[in-house]
Amino acid sequence: MEPKTNINPIDQELDRLDGEMRRLKIEYDIFFNGGSVKPPLDTKGRVETIIKRLFDAKSLTFSQRFRYNSLVARYNVMRELWRRQTQHREESGRPPTIEAVSAARSLNVVIRCANPKAEPEKVSEIYDYLIAAKRECGERVNNLSFDIFQNFIVSRTNQIKQQLASEAVDFIVAVENGKVKFTARASMDEPTRVSGMLRGTGHLIR
Numbered sequence: 199m200e201p202k203t204n205i206n207p208i209d210q211e212l213d214r215l216d217g218e219m220r221r222l223k224i225e226y227d228i229f230f231n232g233g234s235v236k237p238p239l240d241t242k243g244r245v246e247t248i249i250k251r252l253f254d255a256k257s258l259t260f261s262q263r264f265r266y267n268s269l270v271a272r273y274n275v276m277r278e279l280w281r282r283q284t285q286h287r288e289e290s291g292r293p294p295t296i297e298a299v300s301a302a303r304s305l306n307v308v309i310r311c312a313n314p315k316a317e318p319e320k321v322s323e324i325y326d327y328l329i330a331a332k333r334e335c336g337e338r339v340n341n342l343s344f345d346i347f348q349n350f351i352v353s354r355t356n357q358i359k360q361q362l363a364s365e366a367v368d369f370i371v372a373v374e375n376g377k378v379k380f381t382a383r384a385s386m387d388e389p390t391r392v393s394g395m396l397r398g399t400g401h402l403i404r
Contacts, residue, residue: 212269225330226238311355311367313355
């Protein structure tokens with residue numbers, strides 16, 4: 199039996215930074231669209247901690263340093279955008295509207311998958327939205343790794359496509375009354391991302 203190839207810890211940290219940055223962007227999108235009453239400062243802190251830890255690392259290769267610099271440059275651009283949006287929001291001095299408060303309690307994101315193995319970016323997006331929603335609602339994430347989640351999405355997609363003769367599956371991350379619901383259904387129309395109530399029967403994913 200061949201020994202497992204050891205993964206470089208720096209590469210693992212870079213992957214983690216990339217993932218946390220994607221999640222932070224999603225959480226800020228939720229925040230600025232009224233789906234959360236507080237900015238995602240915890241996730242922002244984790245991103246900046248990883249950035250500092252990698253900056254202090256002495257053993258980065260040229261390719262690792264290049265990837266690190268690219269990620270930091272992208273983060274700085276997003277951080278400046280979030281700063282301006284937050285400043286504008288604070289300067290407006292307006293309290294949250296009834297619609298915004300309602301959105302914070304009822305938020306739905308719909309992502310369509312036809313072939314998860316060929317659409318890893320969509321699986322990653324579903325995963326990031328689910329983790330972000332659970333964090334916003336104070337729910338435990340436990341040990342839900344991306345690999346386990348990806349295998350589940352592939353299995354669930356194949357199952358629904360076969361049982362319901364559908365060409366694709368809509369995965370729905372919803373927040374209703376402060377609780378996260380994760381469902382899947384056979385696609386029935388054009389893929390959308392909407393806030394509010396969803397129509398149609400969903401299949402609860404546990």
